Amino acid sequence: MRHPHDLPNHLMSGPFTVAQARSAGLSRRRTRAADLVSPCHGVRAAAKADDGLLERVRALTIATGAVVSHISAAVLWGFPLPLAVERRNAVHLTTQPGRRVVRRKDVVGHQQVLAPEDITVGRRVACTSPLRTWLDLAGILSTDELVVAGDFLVRRRNPLTTLGELDAYLDGKQGRPGYRRAMRARALVRANTDSPKETELRLLLLCHGLPEPAINVPIFDQDGRWLQDPDLSYEDEKVAIQYDGGHHATPAQRRSDIFRDENARDAGWRVVVLTQWDLTPIEPGMEPSAVVRVRAALRDRGWSPAPAGRRGRGRRVVPTM
Structure with a gap:
């Protein structure tokens, strides 16, 4: 059996689009070889790659240019979530106004304005910042669940932000979806918790x-x-x-x-x-x-x-x- 030839180095580190593969000189047959998988339409990755959430959202953001948000961003940041929420299979992706909402199988697409400070660009994926993620969760979680997530933001060890930064972020967010619930939860958020x-x-x-x-x-x-x-x-x-x-x-x-x-x-x-x-x-x-x-x-x-x-x-x- 003839083995597929090696991928170019810049395509071996993670998911890549079919367009990127063709630009690198790969044939259509090569992009369909057994050593590659398709985590989502238009994207390929090494078959041995991790099939976890990070690789899945990475493939989707490469294909769509969207930002990981809401529950999916919360899971990446490690927010404590109710099991019924955390176990939802759908990936949440946000696009800016003027771009199409992502519509794919097992994807929840959102369209909203994201300021530069609302986006954290990591080595492998771009997702909403901890503060923006918490505000987006206000439209999904109950008030008590949002307080738990808020305490996680300002926990004692390795906090993601401070109460002062949280208050400054919420200033001027009046009228945004979830704002009222976020403010009710903020009144109960406390720093220095451990769990x-x-x-x-x-x-x-x-x-x-x-x-x-x-x-x-x-x-x-x-x-x-x-x-x-x-x-x-x-x-x-x-x-x-x-x-x-x-x-x-x-x-x-x-x-x-x-x-x-x-x-x-x-x-x-x-x-x-x-x-x-x-x-x-x-x-x-x-x-x-x-x-x-x-x-x-x-x-x-x-x-x-x-x-x-x-x-x-x-x-x-x-x-x-």
């Missing part, structure tokens, strides 16, 4: 009338020695909240967590450890145990809800002995 579950838990506590906790604020003993950075905390009541995800189940991590929490308790803190089970009500209409347990811890430390019709952190009372 989407921290945000989910914080929103859950607020939804049930509890005061807003601090996020990853370090606590120290009376000698000034660092004890831990609880996921959420109430300094006045000295209540620390830790959300333990799946990685906390390993023996080594469990020992570390026990040591961490014992030191905090020795320093006078009440530590509430929660898991996914605590976030979901046992039965419809019941309060999640996370709310019940945190409320009990706060009340034990002298907090009580503010009178009806008043906002705030509630009032402190002297606990009965």
